[in-house]
């Protein structure tokens with residue numbers, strides 16, 4: 060990949076660096092907060108802001124907190140739940156008029172919440188009714204996003220991942236894609252190094268698995284190759300301190316993470332992680348995928364090696380499932396959940412995947428995880 064800018068003015072002048080067509084209008088910005096507020100004024104729309112509450116303490120975000128129409132979401136306490144979506148939708152419907160635009164400001168969870176609220180505002184059911192694929196849904200007000208953490212790809216994906224009463228599952232629908240994403244790499248300067256590291260790890264795994272996938276489109280694989288290179292550079296250089304060069308690379312890798320999902324599919328790391336997440340609601344997705352990769356040395360030797368090197372280089376210990384309360388008793392259940400991810404196993408192994416992703420194979424992976 061060529062032309063990775065080293066400063067913000069180079070970033071704002073960038074031509075599209077992704078190949079897969081995306082439905083979101085992506086604006087590269089050197090002052091994302093001003094740009095999004097200006098856009099609201101210019102288009103003369105009533106905007107409702109959903110903002111990660113952690114940003115309240117960061118002076119950079121002060122202009123957003125003067126906005127009247129907003130709600131704070133504590134993304135560090137929990138992933139968005141279907142109940143959260145229902146409450147916000149109910150609140151918005153109780154007001155005199157519905158907003159023209161929902162603006163999500165924060166990391167993947169806050170952006171997913173904004174996307175879910177947008178869809179649910181236009182549809183009569185509860186959020187839990189729309190978790191899944193291929194539903195017949197009406198289009199809600201446009202959702203604009205301002206990511207403050209890069210690596211999730213949530214700024215352009217048509218997926219809003221929610222934890223429901225029965226399952227953690229996305230609302231997967233073309234109407235869930237943000238209409239506008241304003242990308243300003245400076246906005247991630249206040250992110251804790253731990254979060255910066257594991258979010259970039261998840262970004263790395265997405266790209267790695269799509270590169271290895273047997274069922275992904277050529278464009279998706281090409282985007283994932285570029286994303287993998289960027290994520291690797293960031294993770295190898297260390298994420299303890301914020302620096303603008305890494306922030307630009309992370310923002311670019313994140314967009315590629317979103318674009319490569321359109322024609323691409325992840326594999327075994329993600330399939331195994333869903334079993335873990337299902338058994339431990341408090342386990343963040345980005346840590347679940349890291350735990351999974353650490354148990355997949357045979358299948359993904361280079362990915363495993365990179366992961367160990369990234370962790371050691373950043374002075375972090377290997378995350379363990381037992382730290383999140385996952386023990387022997389969960390193995391059967393986790394195995395069933397992971398085996399249900401047929402498309403991911405197919406992506407991982409291609410032809411004849413059924414013989415390779417056997418119950419024993421998956422069971423043994425969880426055994427290693429639990430005893431590790």
Ligand SMILES: [Zn+2]
Nearest residue numbers: 261265344348
């Ligand atoms: Zn992931």
